[in-house]
Amino acid sequence: MIVLRTLLPWLMALAFLVTGAAAQEMEDRAEFGSGETRLLLRSTTDIAILRPVIQLFADRNPDLTIVYEQWGSNDLFALSRAGCREESEPADAVFSSAVQHMVWLVNAACARQVQSPLASALPPARRWRNELWGITTEPAVIVYNKAAISGAEVPRTRFALLDAMRTRPEFFRGRIATYDIGASGLGFLFAYADSLEATSFGSLLEGFARIEAVATCCSAEIIRGVAEGRYLMAYNVLGSYVLGDQSAEIGFILPEDYTLLLSRAYMIPRQARQPEAAERLLDFLLSTPVQAQLADAGLVSPIDDAENGLAPSARRFIPLSPALLVAMDRNRRAALFAIWDDAFRRATGP
Incomplete structure (x- = not known):
């Protein structure tokens, strides 16, 4: 965990990581099934979230043993x-929430082509x-603690969040969290x-710096x-x-000015040893019953429902497209880190 204003030193660490030179450390591992064919699935998704889905896949494919490895996004890349x-x-x-990494891998000829009716039927923003x-x-x-903040007080736009930090700085000091963009590929995205x-x-970054917001690596830790x-x-x-968290202590809102929407990306590496089994898993994940099961786990969100729906004009899909290669450009990455550091320095003074 780090205070946001200390992010600059992560720039050098991040550049080192992107080269692949840093050591990788697996976060968790599990096996499903007992078949003779070993399918190695590496993912950023917590095993606990996907366990019922992968177990069902194993049950329906008794010839397979699915080895599930959970990694941080930068390490997985x-x-x-x-x-x-x-x-x-x-x-x-490979199944990752840091989709800019996945687009980079495809562009670098690291992926295998698959002809699948279910995959081909996806909207263009969800296939490449x-x-x-x-x-x-x-x-x-935006997630909030219900005991500390009533629903009426929750900022529903970024400008409302700015106003809240400006008017109640001591209340929020050190008690707003977000991803550490140096440690989290998803946070950077x-x-x-x-x-x-x-x-x-820019104003949002200054506001975070003034109230000493906290950056940390992982969704589960933040929640x-x-x-x-x-x-x-x-x-x-x-x-x-x-x-996917049934805790009564937390609530959430979809920002009304705009809400980013992400699709975790699935890829079959060109060097995969069991590509046919990986194709079976792809079709399984995209099937209608399993999509419903993923919705129960929170991975397919109800952006159209009456209670928590999101206006079409506020939806900002992050497409799986070459446009994400810009996010992987070293100069662009350095510029974004510089903006963060500059905002914190100007907000806190020399």
């Missing part, structure tokens, strides 16, 4: 690059070159998308902090972790 270069064991399937597919629909939300979309972006009251609010948290 570095490991996938190494697998593409045949420097480490390749996965049979028959090599990358968006499985989920998840919004970036959301910050990058905000920088393109929001006229409030737990809000539920426990260590944080009053969290910004740009992936909504699936909230929708």
Whole structure:
């Protein structure tokens, strides 16, 4: 966990990580089934969230043993690059929320093409070159602690969040959280998308710096902090972790000025040892019953429902397209980190 104003040193660490030179550390591992064929699935999604879905797939495919490895997004990217270069064991399937990494891997000829009716039927924003597919629909939300903040007080736009931080700085000091963009590829992606979309972006960073907002690596950690009251609010948290959490202590809103919408991306590496099994998993994940099961887990969000729906004009889908390659450009990455550092320095003084 780090205070946001200390992010500049992460720039050098991030550049080191992107080269794939940093050591990778697996976060969790599980096996499903007992078949003779081993399917290696590497993912950023918490095993607990996908466990029922993967167990069902294993039950329906008794010839397979599914080895599920959970990784942080930056580590998964570095490991996938190494697998593409045949420097480490390749996965049979990669499933990541840091979709800019996945677009980069496809563009670098690290993916295998698949012809699948279900995959081809996806909207254009959720597929690219028959090599990358968006499985989920998840919004970036504002999360809050219900005991500390009533529903009427929750900021429903970024400008309202700015006003809240300006008028009650001591109340919020050190108690608003967001992703650490140096440690989280997803956090970097959301910050990058905000920088393109929001006229409030610079002011928002200054506001975070003034109230000493906290950046940390992981969705689950942030949600737990809000539920426990260590944080009053969290910004740009992936909504699936909230929708899948039945805690009575937390609530969420979809920002009404705009809400980012992400589809976790699935790819079958070119070097996959079990590509046919990985194709079976792709079709399984896109099937109607499993999409309903993913919705129950919070991974397919109800953006159209009456209670928590989102106006079409406020929806900002992050497409699986070459446009995301810009987010991977070293100069663009350095510029975004510089904007963050500059905002914190101007907000706090020399």
